[in-house]
Amino acid sequence: MKYLSTRNPDHLVSLSEALRDGLAPDGGLYVPETLPHVDGTKFVGHSHIRYIAEDLLAPFFAGDPLAHDLGDICDETFDFDIPLRDLKDDTALLELFHGPTAAFKDVGAGFLASCFSRLNKGAEEPLTVLVATSGDTGGAVAAAFHGKPNVNVVILYPKGKVSPRQEKQLTCWDGNVRTFGVHGVFDDCQRIVKEAFADEAFRDRINLTSANSINIGRLLPQMTYYAASSVWYRKRHGVEPNYVVPSGNLGNVLACLYARECGMPIGEVVLAVNENKPVVHFLETGEYKGFDTVATVANAMDVGDPSNMERLRHMWPDVDTIRQKISAYQVDDETIRQKIRTGLDDWGQVWDPHTACGVAVREQLDSPHWIVVSTAHPAKFDTVVEPLIEREVTIPDQLAELLDRPDYSSELDPSLDALEAALVD
Structure with a gap:
């Protein structure tokens, strides 16, 4: 399997190169050259997502040195539960x-x-993973990479624009993780990351790569929980x-969408989607x-200019085709608050704001058999x-420790120059 830039179909690289580079040299995002058909019926007997992950992702690793490590990578990645919980009204929750x-x-x-620790094993210079986050990405990347040898992590987040616990x-x-609160919004953080990748001298000087969803390595494993939950749901219902x-x-x-294709x-x-409107406006x-x-x-x-829109439009250049594939x-905010307020009475659940947004949409849909994706505790x-619920929410053990x-x-001003100066200090 090769990977190509959304801006140049002739620029083909291996999976390892796509992971390592994060962003293509022309500024495009890497996508698989093809989406292979996978026989989902063979997943029916798998109760654990780890085995589904290895079978689903094997074609995407074909011909790459990392293919030999795919089983171990899946073991390390899927070492916690991802349950599909049936609720009511032909609705399930993917937790x-x-x-x-x-x-x-x-x-x-x-x-x-897990991939990067193998890609850079024995290298003289550490990788620098640069991440822009609107809340959850940075914490997940920091936790995953903290203490990993030969990898440094730099996290940019909008100061004052995330929840205190986030x-x-x-x-x-x-240690190997540095975090900067940027005086701006998430799109400023994302702009700095894009400028850093576009600056060849800066990129080479710190051996730059990314763990944002611009990196195809973020999207591939996420296909797995859609594949698994769809098979589990069909088996049940x-x-x-x-x-x-x-x-x-x-x-x-x-x-x-990749999993469906x-x-x-x-x-x-x-x-x-919330009150940020690029997707709704486009459709x-x-x-x-x-x-x-x-x-x-x-x-x-809270994203005003989503990076992955480029991948979506590359897959389906015609907007009418996209309208057939998705809706939005x-x-x-008031509706989200109301769904949180009534979640226990209506669903027996305490929702985070993002899941509440999904529930609000589910309640507008007449057709049966929906899975609402619950993205955060x-x-x-x-x-x-x-x-809103007038009670405390129990903190899970892993979060309490952090x-x-x-x-x-x-703290950091919203510019690449400011970041470069901070990293030199």
Whole structure:
């Protein structure tokens, strides 16, 4: 399997090169040259996602040195539960918050860390993993890479624009992890990352790579939980499920679409988005443009110019085709708050803001058999959730341990020059 740039179909690289580079030299994003058909019926007998992961991802690793390590990489990545919980009204919940930092991004981050530790084994110069985060990515990457030999991590997050507990998960790391609170919004952080990759001298000087969802290594393992949950749901209920995916930078929903294109039993795919409108605007008008970021209670989805839109439009250049493949519903903050407030009575569940956004969309859909993707544990958003439900949310053990650590972060102006100066210090 080779990987090509979204901006140059003739630029083909191996999986290891795509992982290592993160972004193509022309500024494009790497995508598989083809999406292989996978026989999902052979997954029916697999109760553990780890075995589904290895079978599903094997074609994407074909011909690459990492193929020999795929089994071990899957063992290391999928070492926590990813349950599919049936609720009511033909609705199930895919719980992606049982990993080290209680968010879905633990899957992609853990997978990349396992790959990078093998790719750079024995190298003279350490890799530098540069990450922009709107909340959960940075914490997941820090936890996955902390203490890994021959890899340094630099995390950029919008200062004051993430929840206190999210911030604590970003700032509690030392050693090979450095965290900077940027005076700006997430799109400023993402812009700095893109500028860093575009600056060849800077990129080479610090041996730069990325663990954001611009890196194809984030998307590949995320396909696995869509493949697994679709097979599990069909085995239980006899029909293929539809999905509601809370969406910001579009990496998670793109993984769902990749899994469906590979032949997994996935029906409709609906994006649940907050008051940030690039996706809804694009589907309504056929015109794509970035917008200023709007701060919402579902802050991990506060993205005004999602990077993975480039992959989506590369896969389906025609907007009418995209409209046939996905739809999107926008949910405002008050509706999200209301769904959190009534979650226990209506569903017997405490929702985080992003899952609440997905539930609000599910309740607008008449057709049966939906899986709502639950992307984070509500304890990560205590300042939003607890006043609405008028009780404390139990903190999972893995999150409680991180909250007790000291703060090692620094602050940063929103420019590549400021980052370069900080890294020299």
